Amino acid sequence: MSRAAITDLYRIDDLxxxxxxxxxxxxxxxxxKEYLPIVxxxxxxxxxxxxxxxxxxxxxxxxxxxxxxGCAGLSNVAYGLILQELERGDSGLRSFASVQSSLCMxxxxxxxxxxxxxxxxxxxxxxxxxxxxxxxxxxxxxxxGGMITRARRDGDSYVLxxxxxxxxxxxIADVAIVWAKVDDGGAESIxxxxxxxxxxxxxxxxxxxxxxxxxxxxxELSFADVRVPASNMLPNVQGLxxxxxCLNKARMGIAFAVMGAAVAxxxxxxxxxxxxxxxxxxxxxxxxxxxxxxxxxQEIVKGQLLALRLARIADETGGKPxxxxxxxxxxxxxxxxxxxxxxxxxxxxxxxxxDEYPPVRHMLNLESxxxxxxxxxxxxxxLGKAITGINAFGN
Numbered sequence: 001m002s003r004a005a006i007t008d009l010y011r012i013d014d015l016x017x018x019x020x021x022x023x024x025x026x027x028x029x030x031x032x033k034e035y036l037p038i039v040x041x042x043x044x045x046x047x048x049x050x051x052x053x054x055x056x057x058x059x060x061x062x063x064x065x066x067x068x069x070g071c072a073g074l075s076n077v078a079y080g081l082i083l084q085e086l087e088r089g090d091s092g093l094r095s096f097a098s099v100q101s102s103l104c105m106x107x108x109x110x111x112x113x114x115x116x117x118x119x120x121x122x123x124x125x126x127x128x129x130x131x132x133x134x135x136x137x138x139x140x141x142x143x144x145g146g147m148i149t150r151a152r153r154d155g156d157s158y159v160l161x162x163x164x165x166x167x168x169x170x171x172i173a174d175v176a177i178v179w180a181k182v183d184d185g186g187a188e189s190i191x192x193x194x195x196x197x198x199x200x201x202x203x204x205x206x207x208x209x210x211x212x213x214x215x216x217x218x219x220e221l222s223f224a225d226v227r228v229p230a231s232n233m234l235p236n237v238q239g240l241x242x243x244x245x246c247l248n249k250a251r252m253g254i255a256f257a258v259m260g261a262a263v264a265x266x267x268x269x270x271x272x273x274x275x276x277x278x279x280x281x282x283x284x285x286x287x288x289x290x291x292x293x294x295x296x297x298q299e300i301v302k303g304q305l306l307a308l309r310l311a312r313i314a315d316e317t318g319g320k321p322x323x324x325x326x327x328x329x330x331x332x333x334x335x336x337x338x339x340x341x342x343x344x345x346x347x348x349x350x351x352x353x354x355d356e357y358p359p360v361r362h363m364l365n366l367e368s369x370x371x372x373x374x375x376x377x378x379x380x381x382x383l384g385k386a387i388t389g390i391n392a393f394g395n
Contacts, residue, residue, distance in 0.1 A: 006297065007300065010301050012304050012305065019078070020081060023078045023081060024085060026059055027061070027085040028085045030056075030085075031086065031088055039361075040356070040361075042092070043355060044355060046214045046215075048092065050172065057127030057128075061097050061101070062124055062125050062127060063100075063101050065319065066106065069121035070126060071121065076312075076319060077315060079253060079256075079311075080252075080256030081256070083260070084263075086257065087257040088260030089264075090362075091216070091261065091369055092213050092215035093216075094257050094260070095168050095216050098168075099131065099132060100130065103131075103246050104131025104132065104175070104177050105120075105121060105124050105125070105131065106249055107133075107192060107237075107242065107243075108194075111237040111242055112194075112235070113235050116232075120175060120194070130173050131173055131174065131175050132173035132176045132204075133176070134164035134170075134176050134179065137149065137162070137163060142375055142378050144240060148162055148181075149161070149163065149164065149178070150162060153230075156230050156231075157228060157229055158227075158228045158229075158230060160193065160223040160225075160226040160227075161225060163223065164176075167219045168218055169217055169219075170204040170219025171205070171206045171217045173197060173204070175195065175197065176196075178193045178194075178221070179192050179242070191242075192233065193234070200225075201223060201225050202221070204220070205219060205220050206218070212365055212367050213368050248321075248323055251326045251330045252311070252321065254330060254373055255310060255326065255329035255330040255333045256329075256333075259303045261341065261362040263300060265337075265341045266340060268344065269296070269347040272347060292343050292344075299336040299340060310329045313325060324382060327374070328379075330374065331383070337366055338363065341359050341360075344359040345360055
């Protein structure tokens with residue numbers, strides 16, 4: 001793995017087990033050899049390298065923290081390190097793995113019937129079946145309880161109507177985990193359904209015109225009288241507890257992952273500043289450049305330590321850190337990663353706006369990460385409630 005020794009200034013590697021380091025390094029080599037040479041092409045053309053899915057599966061990426069059903073049963077720390085390396089490549093690749101693992105496999109594993117687990121999880125772990133997660137709606141993002149997608153019981157089926165927006169993997173998914181309100185309405189009536197590709201009335205349409213997450217598939221899902229067997233409903237959860245528990249797991253992974261984008265930007269800017277000369281010396285020799293590099297390194301070290309501690313807490317609590325712990329880490333790390341990408345871009349000067357170099361691609365991607373899985377503002381209010389005891393959400 002090509003990594004500046006200065007990046008690990010606080011010897012975080014010493015806090016990892018030999019297995020955790022080996023897993024990280026395996027994924028890092030894959031990113032360096034297989035992904036970085038092609039990501040620019042995919043970002044330009046708004047495509048995703050589906051041919052790499054079997055290799056990701058072979059490294060145990062999908063459902064990494066789950067046990068049984070062909071899953072690797074790794075620690076949350078190991079999973080965070082995996083996502084960090086995928087994000088060092090691109091948010092699009094990491095998003096693919098995050099959705100498959102935390103938002104699709106996790107709810108089936110946690111809330112599904114044994115029949116549902118046997119049907120979907122082994123194939124998803126092998127990358128032969130792809131999933132997506134349908135919660136966000138065109139008019140309901142940060143307020144998922146306001147969703148208007150409905151599932152009406154009709155005999156041994158539910159008839160689903162509505163739409164979901166900004167759905168990663170949507171156009172290539174074999175199954176969508178769709179959250180909908182059943183007949184009586186209200187937050188406690190929310191249930192999860194396994195909506196399968198090809199069901200009549202189910203359409204996934206790619207969202208065009210993105211300037212962020214271009215090396216990723218992002219869809220709008222629509223449901224017009226889609227008949228879903230009652231056996232496809234997740235039986236062991238109801239209300240917002242189901243989707244929010246999935247989001248909490250995904251947010252934890254994202255908080256760890258974004259440090260990979262920060263490292264990519266920092267290392268690239270450091271190398272560029274040592275090579276680029278102006279006024280007869282490398283720009284790394286100017287005080288303002290050194291201040292930028294020092295600020296970036298400081299935030300990377302802090303963010304990595306924060307993410308590592310969060311993942312250790314998750315391992316100590318059976319995968320259940322508090323929402324406040326997750327919010328603090330996601331809020332801090334995504335913001336500093338985005339700030340680092342912007343500062344790194346400035347070190348490249350005009351060259352920094354091209355996709356020949358990593359900062360602008362990561363910067364554009366992180367604008368999405370700043371918003372999804374709970375906006376920066378939502379995580380601010382989660383912490384605010386924990387601090388004051390006063391709920392600032394709505395009434």
